[in-house]
Amino acid sequence: MNFDLPEDVQQLVARARDFREQVLAPLEPQFLADGNVPWPLRPRLQAQARDEHGLWAIDVPQEHGGLGMGQLAVCAVHEELNKHPMMFETGGAPEPVLYHCAPHQWDAYFGAVVSGDKRSAYAFTEPGTGSDLGAIQTTAVRDGDDWVINGQKLFIGLAERVEFLILFASTDPARGARGVTVFLLDRGTPGYEVVRTIPTMGDAWDPCELRFEDCRVPDSQRLGAVDEGFATADHQLSHGRLKIASYQLGIAQRCIDLAVAWAQERTTxxxxxxxxxAIQFMLADSAVELDAARLLVYRTAWAADRGDDVRTEAFKAKLFATEMAQRVTDRCLQVFGGRGYARDSPVQSFFRQVRLWRIGHGTAEIHRWMIARDLLGEAAS
Ligand SMILES: Cc1cc2nc3c(=O)[nH]c(=O)nc-3n(C[C@H](O)[C@H](O)[C@H](O)COP(=O)(O)OP(=O)(O)OC[C@H]3O[C@@H](n4cnc5c(N)ncnc54)[C@H](O)[C@@H]3O)c2cc1C
Structure with missing residues (x-):
């Protein structure tokens, strides 16, 4: 077995490290003080990463304008970038479900994300349901060549900033999850309103509440087949989970590095x-758990790149990595004592951020359930 990253991935990671050290690192004190970066800066930084460091559309095939690399490269780059607490992602990365765009949708959605002209947000969650996606109450009712959408969405990340939603709506409520359809909904469509942003305990960005009132979209905005929204999206979500798992590696590595340096400097x-x-054991346990998480994440990414179905493996990787990061950031904050709790400490920002990832993109409990279902089959349903 060869555990070395391929040469081209190593080169990409080196570019990500340069970008983090030269561009992101100087912004860290202001980010910690403000708990955010002003919005226009985030897309500007993504453009700078593209133009000056070649970090863009990493896993998009070259014939569609990307670097043509795989999930291993995505994970390695995002591990490196997430040593900074602003949750920086490279741009030009369409949600995998957009590969299902019909020819007439391709340039306006998939292509526009790759070129950087548009961004999207996934809109599943509602006031009445998050984990139980079959209980979606937002409806889309057919009216001639149009669909009329009514309902609410909650906790939709960056919705006030994106050009379109990848919206999940019930088209056959009696069939639950088997009656859900995906729509591409442009910002500015009459009847679609961003009601408010929801301040959260994390830094970086806040999600939104959305409302749809007789919001009319043509059938040409439907993505994939009617009532097959989850079948279309299910397999695609694994890559998002893997990327989130890779954030945890960078976060844990940075916190361990900071805590190791502080442990040698601080005397009592x-x-x-x-x-x-007591301090040694906290650092040793953290190093062991990070190593285990890294092996799990990279093995899953490697399997994804050779075409394996990694749904269960991605659940395992995100579950283990997010719980690892929670323990590691907590221990590292403890090593710093009071200084770890101060606002200018990156460790406290990471500590709050990682809490999100045991909830967002599927909770830890649902991940365990899915892993158990893989082991136990119908007995676990
Ligand atoms: C900052 C932030 C950004 C987000 N961004 C987005 C976004 O961009 N798009 C989007 O669609 N959503 C987004 N979400 C929503 C997120 O995906 C949901 O919060 C998450 O899926 C959980 O749903 P819920 O909050 O309704 O919890 P619930 O489903 O109500 O669960 C509550 C608790 O019950 C547990 N539970 C539920 N069912 C079971 C079961 N069967 N067995 C055992 N335990 C169970 C859960 O694990 C959890 O602990 C975001 C959330 C946050 C906080």
Missing amino acids: WGRPIASRQ
Whole structure:
């Protein structure tokens, strides 16, 4: 077995490291003070990553304008970039479900995301349901060549900033999850309103509440077949989970590096705290768990790149990596004592951020259920 990253992935990671050190790192003190970056800066930074460091559309095939690399490259780059707490993602990365765009939708949605002209948000969650996606109450009712959408969505990331939604609506409520259809909904469509942003405990960005009132979209905006929204999206969500798992690796690595340096610098009773077994064990456990998570994430990415179905493996990778990051950021904050809790400490920002990932993109409990279903079959349903 060869655990080395391929040469081309190593080169890409080196470019990501340069970008993080030269461009993102100087922004960190202001980011920690403000708890965010002003919005126009985020797309500007993505454009700079593309133009000056070649970081763009990593896993998009070259014939569609991307670098033509795979999930291993996506994970390795996002591990590196997430050593900065602003949750920076490379641009030009269409949600995998957009590969299902029909020919007449391709340039306006898939192509526009790759070129950087548009961004999208996934809109599943509603006030009445998050995990139980079959209980979606937002409806789309056929009216001639149009669909009329009514309902609400909650916690939709960056919805006030994106040009279109990938919206999941019930088209056959009696059939639950088997009666859901996906629509491409442009910002500015009459009847589609961003009601408010929802402040959260994390830095970086806040999600939104959305409302749809007799919002009319032509059938040409439907993505994939009627009532087959989840079948279309299900397989595609694994790549998002893997990318989130890779964030945790960068976060944990940065926190361990900071805590190791601090443990050697800080003295109590005349000795560095690094000489205390209590501190050593926190750092040792963190290093072991990070290593295990990294192996799981990269093995899954490697399997995805050779075409395996990695649905269960992606659940395992995200579950383990997000819980690892929670423990590691907590221990590293403890190593810093009061300084770890201060606003200018990146560790406290990471500590709050990682809490999201045991909830967002599927909760830890639902991940465990899906893994158990793979083991137990129908007995776990
Ligand atoms: C910052 C942020 C950004 C987000 N961005 C988006 C976005 O862009 N798009 C989007 O669609 N959504 C987004 N979400 C929503 C997120 O995906 C949901 O919060 C998540 O799926 C959980 O749904 P819920 O909050 O309704 O919790 P619920 O489903 O109500 O679950 C509550 C608790 O019950 C547990 N639970 C539920 N069912 C079971 C079961 N069968 N067995 C065991 N335990 C169970 C859950 O694990 C959880 O602990 C975002 C959320 C946040 C906080």
